[in-house]
Amino acid sequence: MSYRVELLTLFPGMVSGYLGASILGKAQEKGLLSVTLTDVRDYAEGKHRVTDDAPYGGGAGMVMKPEPLVAAIEAARARQPGARALLMSPRGPTFTQGTARELARHEAGLILVCGRYEGVDERVMPFLDGELSLGDFVLTGGEVAAMAVVDAVARLVPGVLGNEASSVAESFEENLLEHPHYTRPPVFRGAEVPAVLQSGDHARIARWRRWKAIKLTQERRPDLYARLEFSKADQKLLAREEEAL
Structure with missing residues (x-):
């Protein structure tokens, strides 16, 4: 049975190379792992497919709009019922090896939302199962963190490493x-x-x-x-x- 992961991102090209190479690529070829990359812009309306806007109350940077992001999350949930939907965010609990084991045991798989800019509109949160942080530092977006999570979780899926003892x-x-x-x-x-x-x-x-x-x-x-x-x-x-x- 394939472990399914879907990444919701504004920049699928940033992660496709990494997730398609080496052990992760071979795991997908063997049908042990399924990784889907979804461009959030596909769910934005209008000619320019706008996914961000200025923050209410003022301040630097832009904020990811709720409409396209929620639409993308709902579509991913429809494709993958029961999957854990998590936003990569510095506010979340720190990702650990224990977290990786827990997520690997979740047979319904994983939906990872890659934030960008100054953050995500707070009204998106009720449509998620939680947030997850890679550590106490800030990145330009959630893609790098999401790749790390997929890598760590996939290694624990039976058959991915070939030698199960190597992960023990x-x-x-x-x-x-x-x-x-x-x-x-x-x-x-x-x-x-x-x-x-x-x-x-x-x-x-x-x-x-x-x-x-x-x-x-x-x-x-x-x-x-x-x-x-x-x-x-x-x-x-x-x-x-x-x-x-």
């Missing part, structure tokens, strides 16, 4: 950052690949990777580290030095 031991699973990776050559400009990774001892390699993931999280993301729940095996592991793993 990644950063932010279990509130852990991912362990370091190495590949050939064994020595690069004097820096060697850790001997443990060349040992062939898979149990020892697993211990080393777990130890490194925990230590990196402690060093770089103390906020995540504070939420970790350590098993007895983890506690024994942390009591050891790296050389003794």
